[in-house]
Amino acid sequence: MKHLIREVFLEEGYVFATRAADIAREAGHTRPARLASNENPFPPSPKAVKAATDVLPNANRYPDETNREFIAALKKRHGDYRFVASVGMDGIIDTVIRTFITDGDPVAVATPTYSYYGLAVRAQGGATVSVPRKEDFSVDPASFCRDAAGTKLAFLCTPNNPTGTTETTETVAQICENYEGILFLDCAYIEFDGTDYRPLMKKFDNLIIGRTMSKAYSLAGLRVGYAFVPAWYEPFYNRAATPFTLNMVSQAAGAAALRDTVHVKTIVSVVQEWRQRFIDECPFPVVPGGANFVMVDVAPRTAEDVVTELAQKGVIVRSCASFPGLPDHYIRVSIGEPWENEAFITAIGEIYQP
Incomplete structure (x- = not known):
């Protein structure tokens, strides 16, 4: 078969x-x-471990489908942005691709980088367009926008996996200003660098910033991913998302970890x-x-x-x-x-x- x-x-x-x-x-x-x-x-934080343990007796019930406690903790930690959550960064990536890409659609990817972007795009029926980085592995905004022209969606990882290189906020802003598609900024490792792209969410409606609790927050085994999204996009993401994506243990542990700064x-x-x-x-x-x-x-x-x-x-x-x-x-x-x-x-x- x-x-x-x-x-x-x-x-x-x-x-x-x-x-x-x-x-x-x-x-x-x-x-x-x-x-x-x-x-x-x-x-993980002892507070996260306790929160996870406390909810286990209720595991016979489905989790809160709106991720209410976790989203509230995200807003307290980051400010009044719009958030979505899923099973790790990969779950966010899959759902974002699902909302935009159909058979044959090209997706731009700044390479070399995390290989899962290409795998997820092909799984949805799309095709990747490689946007080469410079010799020092940074991204040139003009070249990026030129090579990504005609695509609906583009992926840029910063700090980048596997090179570790970080893009400036100016570079990301220039791309958002000149790219007609949606820029997915993968910031899985951003806590170890400190560059702050969050203010760009107030300026651009074509920017999604993906983050994870797997790295700095030590919750890789619980698979907690989230993203800053534009207000216009939030309902479409939620329609495309798998129901009950984030289990109750992950929600509780993620919320508690965010509070333990x-x-x-x-x-x-x-x-x-x-x-x-x-x-x-x-x-x-x-x-x-x-x-x-x-x-x-x-x-x-x-x-x-x-x-x-x-x-x-x-x-x-x-x-x-x-x-x-x-x-x-x-x-x-x-x-x-x-x-x-x-x-x-x-x-x-x-x-x-x-």
Whole structure:
């Protein structure tokens, strides 16, 4: 019955860093340093854990379909914006694409970047138009608008995965002013950088800012995503969304995590400190960035060779070879627990050959 499957799903899907984990395991490492998935190594706020536990006895009921408590916490944290929520950033991305894209519609994507945009667009029947970044991996607004002309929707990730590069508010504003479609600004890692794009929501009605609780707020396992949306777009998003997308545990934990500002500030501070140490102490060149990871240029070595050697030493990192538009000599290294970070610094120094 395989012939009944849509052609797009016969292709390879999202690429996980499982091969490196297998190599580490085969080398005898029962507790490797896991620095491949951009996870937050620190547990959630105790307030979030308590809130999640408190609602579990009510799990026999459907959650609030309007995400009322979570949306209220978002407004208290960010201000009087319009918000939508879903199962992780990916759920937001899927629903946004669903509202705009139909068979054959082109969608612009600033590349190299997060591969899921292309997968989600193709799943909806659309086609991606690659908008190349500059040599330093930043985006030129004029080139972006020129290459994205004629598309309904465009994706721009900042800080970008996997490069870590962050766009200025001026760059984003110029794109919004000159692009006739909807710009989806993926800010999954923005807490680690601090650039504030929120005021742009008051100026432009073609801007959507996606965020997640998976990174700075340590809730990756609960899959809590949300987005700032224009008022005109909110009802259309809600019509396209899957019913009851955010479960009651995720809603409660997300709302409580937003209220614990001290906890997240502490985590961000630790990540920024280690990110700078990676930049200063890694013998290979590190691309300057603002995320909870760094991208390292291991040329003339290949990414796969370095990933394999590091895995054999018990350090799991991500090869960037699967990111369209990147040559095969970049690796991505997440900020982990202190012992994991020290393990990476030691291991990368051992394999460096000037």
